[in-house]
Amino acid sequence: MDNQSCVKIINEWDIVSARQLGRNVAKELGFGTVDQARITTAISELARNIFLYAGQGQICIEKLYENGKTGLRLLSIDSGPGIKDLRQVMEDGYSTSGGLGAGLPGVKRLMDDFQIDSSPGEGTDIRAIKWLR
C-alpha cells in the first residue's frame, strides 16, 4: 500500500523512529500540535509494549480518507506471547498494578477508534484511528 509506512520495533531506539514517522504523517495530514502529541504518545505506548512484552513487532502508520474525512490509522502488530484476558488489560488501573499491557485504555482514550485482537501464542494486533477535525 502506498500510503502505509512501517517501523520494526526491536530495541528502544525504534520507539523514537516510530514516533518520528507518526509525527511526520500527522503533521502532513494537518493535525494540530496537541493532537500530534497525543498520537505520538499513543505510538510510544504501543511501541513500548512491543519492546517490553512481545520482543519484536512493528508499528505502521496509514493515511485514511473515508467519506470525506481524513484520518491517521495506527497499527501495532507483533507475534509475541499474546494477551490471555483482553477484558482485563482494557481495564483502567490494571497496568499500574504491574503486569503486561501498559496503558491500553489510555491509548484508546487518546484515539477516536480502537480495536484489539490477540491470541495467546500468536501475537497481538491493535488498530487505532484518529480523525482530523
Place this chain on the structure above:
Amino acid sequence: MDFRQKLESKYREILTNYLADRSEQALYQGQKLSRNAIERNIPPEEIVSIHRNIMAEMFPEKFNDRMQESFDILLEVMVAYGFAYREHQNLKHIQQELRTEMEIAANVQKTLLGTEIPCKKDMDIGAISVPAKHMNGDYFNFVEDENNSVSIAIADVIGKGLPAALCMSMIKYAMDSLPENRKTPTLVLENLNRVVEQNVDLTMFITMFYGTYHIDHHIFSYASAGHEPGLFYHAETQTFSELPAKGLLLGIEKNTKYRKYEKEVMPGDMIILMSDGVTESRTKEGFIEREELLALIEKNIHLKAQNIVQNVYKELEKLQDFQLRDDFTLIILRRNV
C-alpha cells in the same frame, strides 16, 4: 461559541489583565477558570496549547520560534499527565459505581440477616452489631420457640467485608432450614459444621456460639465452636466470670462433636456474648484490656440491656477514633429481678 472557544477567550482576557497589572485578582480568575475546565474534563495539554497560541498571537516578535518550540517539550510532558488524569477520572467513576453497589448489597444483607430481639416478661435483652466496612461478617439471630425458650446464635467469619458477608448468608439459611427438633446447641453446631465443611473453601473459618435460655427454669445451655468466650455477671456478688466453652471452629473437621454446657441464671445475672471485634478493639496503646471492657459494662449496669450495649459500643468507637478494624457485635441477656 463552543466551550473550548469560550475557554480560550477567557484565558486571553485573564492573561492580558495579569500582564497589565500583575494583580492577585487576575490570578484568582485563573484559579476559577481551572475549576471550570476540570469540570468539563479539559486535559492539561489543552491548556498548555491555548497558552502557547495566545502568547504567539499577542507577542509575535518577542515570542519567537525558540520560545514556541520550547513548548513542544512542555506539551509532550503534559500529554502524559493528561493520560494519567483521564485514567484517574475513569477510576473515580468506577469507584463511585462500586460504592453504590456495595450500599445496595449492604441493604440486601440487612434484610436477609435481620432478626428481632424477643420481648419476654422475665428477660431483658440488648444487641448491637456494626460492620467495620459496608458488609457485616458478624451475625446474630434470635429464635423463640413454643417451649418458652429463647435461642441465640452469634457467629463471626474470620475476615471481613464482602467474602465474610457472603459466607454469613449461607450460615443463616442453613440454620433456618434445620428442623425444630434439631435445635439444641450441640446439634445446631454439628449440622452447621458439616454445611461449612462442604461448602466453604479451606481458608475461611467461622466461629459460632449457640445458646438456649429456658425461661421456665432459668437454665442457659450452650455450645461453642471456637467462638470468643462469653462472660457471665453474677448479680449477687457483683462479679464477672468467663462462660467456659471449648470446641473446634466450624468447617475444619467434618465429624466434630460439640460439648453441651449449662449455667443456672439467678435474678439480675447477665450473659454477655460478643465477637472478637469487641475484645480486639484497638487503641494507640494496643488491644483494650478485658478490665476496661468490664469497667465499661459496670459503668452502665443500672441501664436496660439495649442501652448498655449501645453505650459500650459508643465508648469503644470513640476510643478507636471512630475507625473500627473489625465487625463489632455485643449481646446482653439479663434475667429480670
